[in-house]
Amino acid sequence: MPLNRTILADINVDSGPFIVLRHSLPLNDALQLGPLSVTPGSGRWNTPEGTLYTASSQVVAWAEFCRWFWDDVEAAAPSTSTPIQPWELARIGSQALGEEVPVRSIYEIRGSLERLADLTDPANQMYLHLAGFPLEDFLSNTPDDYGLCPELARIGEQLGWDALRAPSAAWPEDGYTIAIFAAGRLGISSCRVVFEGRPTVAMAVATRYRDGQKPGWIP
């Protein structure tokens, strides 16, 4: 059943400054690729012009990284024990994953949004429910099946949302994704590298993976 567009139009939107984080390929002059480049139709909140996915904290950005590069994380098994034992985790958890995992830059992106739909707000979640959006779709975990999230993103963008804030499926307890649509990207005022590196073993273990994609060495 399609989402009720009329009810979705009642969702409250906020305006104001924002600071978010994003993992990206290290700045690459040879490619002319920047940290704000997007791929149309990619990810949970995909839109035709591409969605800029950002995170509420570095931990959330790295969790999304591990979830996306799950097969590289699988290849970077840090221990001979499968799954890794708690005592090993205590010993090597703060070490970086191996070179099978790509190096990534974390960018801090600042700006201002006119119409941010905070979908973690209880009142807005009530509208989502009434509009026919199952809240469990925020955390749907089947590969390549994001439930009604892409449809909500498409309608939201048509309703004039600059961006939406939703729970992160990779770090669901207290992590948030801020998906910035094309109009919202006009409000970005600065973008700078704040970290370059690889996630720790503990980060890989703590991440929530999609069904069937959890690396075999993670308990």
Add this chain to the structure above:
Amino acid sequence: MRTPRVLAPGEVEERGDFETGGGLYPPTSLQASPESWAGFVWATDIEDVLGFLAAAEQMGTTAGSAEPIARLLCGFGHSPSYGRLGAVNARRARERLMPLFRPFKEAEAVQQPESPQDIARRMALRAPAVPVEPFIPVASANAARDLRDWTQLTVQELAAMCHVTARRFQHWLQGAAMSSRREERLLRLRYFAAILAAAFGPAGARRWFRAPHPELGTTPIEAMVGGRDDAVQRLVEHYIESPAT
């Protein structure tokens, strides 16, 4: 806190839950040396131990001993083995007891039922990543040289992926001209190399090209030689995306 009491030889005062306590053995007992009193205490807090020591010292004096408590056997919490303090007296106990309490407190923390995910989450919140200096590929006017430098592959391997002989690829390295069709292919390969080198460094890019990939059923080099450029490009471009999934 319970008041220390004099114990019979071999007697151990039972530990009550969440209560500090202990006992003293007089100099004549088996647990103590002939010259001094001995004692034990269990507690979860250093202040309780010090309170016990002060009370025990007072008790020893009251019981007619001119010596301070000279020896103390300390058991911490649920620990079945008592660590021996050696010759200390109550006034210097704090400095000796503190290091002994630290591992006890850490051990107690470990005793909490924590899942591996809980442990990992706690550690990840403290340090989600480790700094690594990335390789930044900078393009030159010679695409063949960039490709070689960014992948560290052999001329034979690069030539095979470009569908030319090794000799011709060598000429390209020296700046020889090429047809637009071949240049297009070379630039596409350089694009792949730039992404992979930024992600993994040149040595990692070489490893990536040479390792069999499950989605290709072969190595990316073999797939390129076989003309499956689009399939390789899809895998390479995976590394420029950063979606929330």
